[in-house]
Amino acid sequence: xxxxxxxxxxxxxxxxxxxxxxxxxxxxxxxxxxxxxxxxxxxxxxxxxxxxxxxxxxxxxxxxxxxxxxxxxxxxxxxxxxxxxxxxxxxxxxxxxxxxxxxxxxxxxxxxxxxxxxxxxxxxxxxxxxxxxxxxxxxxxxxxxxxxxxxxxxxxxxxxxxxxxxxxxxxxxxxxxxxxxxxxxxxxxxxxxxxxxxxxxxxxxxxxxxxxxxxxxxxxxxxxxxxxxxxxxxxxxxxxxxxxxxxxxxxxxxxxxxxxxxxxxxxxxxxxxxxxxxxxxxxxxxxxxxxxxxxxxxxxxxxxxxxxxxxxxxxxxxxxxxxxxxxxxxxxxxxxxxxxxxxxxxxxxxxxxxxxxxxxxxxxxxxxxxxxxxxxxxxxxxxxxxxxxxxxxxxxxxxxxxxxxxxxxxxxxxxxxxxxxxxxxxxxxxxxxxxxxxxxxxxxxxxxxxxxxxxxxxxxxxxxxxxxxxxxx
RNA sequence: GGCGCAUUCGUCUAGUGGUUAGGACGUCGGCCUCUCACGCCGGUAACAGGGGUUCGACUCCCCUAUGCGCUACCA
Numbered sequence: 001x002x003x004x005x006x007x008x009x010x011x012x013x014x015x016x017x018x019x020x021x022x023x024x025x026x027x028x029x030x031x032x033x034x035x036x037x038x039x040x041x042x043x044x045x046x047x048x049x050x051x052x053x054x055x056x057x058x059x060x061x062x063x064x065x066x067x068x069x070x071x072x073x074x075x076x077x078x079x080x081x082x083x084x085x086x087x088x089x090x091x092x093x094x095x096x097x098x099x100x101x102x103x104x105x106x107x108x109x110x111x112x113x114x115x116x117x118x119x120x121x122x123x124x125x126x127x128x129x130x131x132x133x134x135x136x137x138x139x140x141x142x143x144x145x146x147x148x149x150x151x152x153x154x155x156x157x158x159x160x161x162x163x164x165x166x167x168x169x170x171x172x173x174x175x176x177x178x179x180x181x182x183x184x185x186x187x188x189x190x191x192x193x194x195x196x197x198x199x200x201x202x203x204x205x206x207x208x209x210x211x212x213x214x215x216x217x218x219x220x221x222x223x224x225x226x227x228x229x230x231x232x233x234x235x236x237x238x239x240x241x242x243x244x245x246x247x248x249x250x251x252x253x254x255x256x257x258x259x260x261x262x263x264x265x266x267x268x269x270x271x272x273x274x275x276x277x278x279x280x281x282x283x284x285x286x287x288x289x290x291x292x293x294x295x296x297x298x299x300x301x302x303x304x305x306x307x308x309x310x311x312x313x314x315x316x317x318x319x320x321x322x323x324x325x326x327x328x329x330x331x332x333x334x335x336x337x338x339x340x341x342x343x344x345x346x347x348x349x350x351x352x353x354x355x356x357x358x359x360x361x362x363x364x365x366x367x368x369x370x371x372x373x374x375x376x377x378x379x380x381x382x383x384x385x386x387x388x389x390x391x392x393x394x395x396x397x398x399x400x401x402x403x404x405x406x407x408x409x410x411x412x413x414x415x416x417x418x419x420x421x422x423x424x425x426x427x428x429x430x431x432x433x434x435x436x437x438x439x440x441x442x443x444x445x446x447x448x449x450x451x452x453x454x455x456x457x458x459x460x461x462x463x464x465x466x467x468x469x470x471x472x473x
Numbered sequence: 474g475g476c477g478c479a480u481u482c483g484u485c486u487a488g489u490g491g492u493u494a495g496g497a498c499g500u501c502g503g504c505c506u507c508u509c510a511c512g513c514c515g516g517u518a519a520c521a522g523g524g525g526u527u528c529g530a531c532u533c534c535c536c537u538a539u540g541c542g543c544u545a546c547c548a
Contacts, residue, residue, distance in 0.1 A: 010548095011548090012547080012548050014547090014548080044548065045548095046547090046548080047547050047548065049547080050547065050548075108546095112545095112546075115545085115546085119544090119545090122474095122475090123474060123475080123544095124474085125474090126474050126475065127474085127475070128474095128475050128476065128544075129474095129475075129544060130544085153546050155546095171478070171479095174477070174478080175477090176476075176477075177476080180475075180476050180477090180544090181476095182544080182545095185545080185546050186546095187546085188546040189546050190546075192546085194545090194546070194547085194548085195547075195548050196548095199548090214542090215477095215478070215479095215541085215542065215543095216542055216543065216548090217542095217543090217548090218477065218478065218542075218543080219476070219477055219478090219542070219543040219544075220543075240478090242478085242479080242541095243541070243542070245540090245541075247484090249540055249541070250540090250541075251541070251542075277485090280485065280486080280497090281485065282485090284485085284486060284487070286487065286488090287487090287496095288487080288495085288496045288497075289496095289497095290485095290496085290497055290498085307485095307486080308478075308479060308480095309478085309479050309480060309540095309541090310478095310479075310540085310541065310542090311484090311485065311486090312484065312485080314483090314484045314485075314498085314499095316483095316484065316485095316498055316499055317484075317485065317497075317498040317499080318498090319498085320497085320498055320499085321498085323511080327511080358510085358511055358512090359509080359510040359511045360510080360511090361510090361511095365510095369509090369510090415507095416507075419507070420507090423507090429507085430506080430507075430508085431507085431508055431509095433507075434507045434508055435507095435508065437507080437508095438507080438508060438509095442508095444508085444509090445508060445509080446508055446509035446510080447508070447509070447510095448508095448509090448510095449507070449508085450507055450508080451507085
């Protein structure tokens with residue numbers, strides 16, 4: 001009977017959720033869902049100086065958009081709250097005291113200046129930079145009394161020698177020498193805990209079974225394991241995810257293009273496409289499948305098949321994936337997703353939606369496919385002008401007008417038949433035949449199929465525009 | 474500098490001692506076609522380098538190189 005799976009996504013609220021965070025959240029979510037577990041959102045706001053206004057709301061909005069709803073968190077509650085670390089301060093201080101009492105941690109009175117000098121010296125000597133343990137040598141009673149009066153931090157007493165071989169679900173065994181590990185600060189001078197303490201205490205108190213987080217935490221895993229040991233707790237399983245990288249292979253960041261989830265939403269990407277894409281950056285199920293929905297990912301995901309090396313966040317494939325997901329959508333769902341990317345004044349018909357669903361890659365591509373439907377009067381672009389001044393344009397258009405004259409009812413099919421006849425008469429087909437007609441009616445030489453265009457405009461308007469274009473050609 | 478992790482087509486990746494090294498995106502060519510797209514078909518392109526181990530290495534070991542991460546009273 002394995003422990004119930006409880007995983008957490010624990011971002012610090014320093015701004016918009018970016019795609020790397022999205023992937024971490026996704027892997028946690030997938031792991032929870034497929035194991036009938038619980039996905040917890042915890043806000044790691046122990047650094048007062050890095051707080052960003054509204055960041056938590058943006059985070060929630062991004063997760064919701066992506067479909068990764070937390071089962072427990074600051075906004076939904078749960079039995080293990082509060083879920084903001086800033087609201088759990090007493091817990092950390094109490095636990096730190098416990099460690100000082102049992103000799104696993106100690107107060108340190110060293111000034112930042114001394115620490116800086118120490119680091120410089122060690123670096124010049126080619127040593128690992130770590131606290132030299134000056135305050136660790138203080139007699140406990142002296143340390144205790146000074147702690148009452150002087151500003152200080154609490155440090156973890158890390159072993160001086162020996163080594164630790166730890167097990168990561170993705171990287172398997174990794175070894176570290178204790179002498180390379182620093183006496184990590186647990187409680188800062190301002191009374192707030194550092195990430196290391198808060199994260200271990202919370203993960204234990206929240207019954208977290210698996211810690212799935214970014215690779216940047218791998219080097220601090222020995223400290224975390226030591227903390228579990230000092231508290232006498234069983235540690236959870238750990239899995240350190242490879243990083244997402246910029247095109248130049250540096251750790252993914254802003255500066256090099258958009259990385260915020262919100263940016264992708266605004267640019268016309270579907271949440272299911274972005275989720276699909278980040279899932280595949282660093283994971284595959286050994287099959288040749290490329291397009292997945294959340295349900296399929298949940299079924300296929302395994303933490304053991306997560307890649308070890310970092311992946312460059314190259315959006316080329318994302319664009320294609322977005323088109324794939326667009327094509328798979330129900331017409332009504334697609335229309336709902338599309339509307340925010342179009343002018344609210346536009347009277348979009350189902351035929352226009354369908355015309356666009358079969359061909360675009362981004363939702364935002366639809367605007368330039370459809371805008372001419374609503375522009376009055378017609379505006380001819382450069383390519384359209386060229387098509388209209390083609391020697392045969394006049395013949396094509398006046399022939400078409402003649403056919404219009406004899407029309408009893410007008411429809412897209414009528415147009416198709418009429419143009420086909422004209423083509424046969426003049427020995428034309430393809431763009432030579434159709435560009436002048438498109439140009440005349442739409443002002444463009446590219447766009448949705450002519451049946452959609454012509455039926456949206458109606459007989460009168462088509463005739464007017466062709467007449468106008470003939471005089472132009 | 475120290476420590477750790479990593480390294481298959483341009484990109485995401487399959488591969489766990491014997492493969493014509495597979496797929497996808499991109500790109501190129503073609504087809505389809507009322508345009509542009511979409512779609513379909515085909516081509517292009519990779520095991521970082523050097524040593525071992527082995528009858529045989531992309532696969533195992535070592536070294537080098539390169540990249541990245543960490544090295545804070547940030548997360």
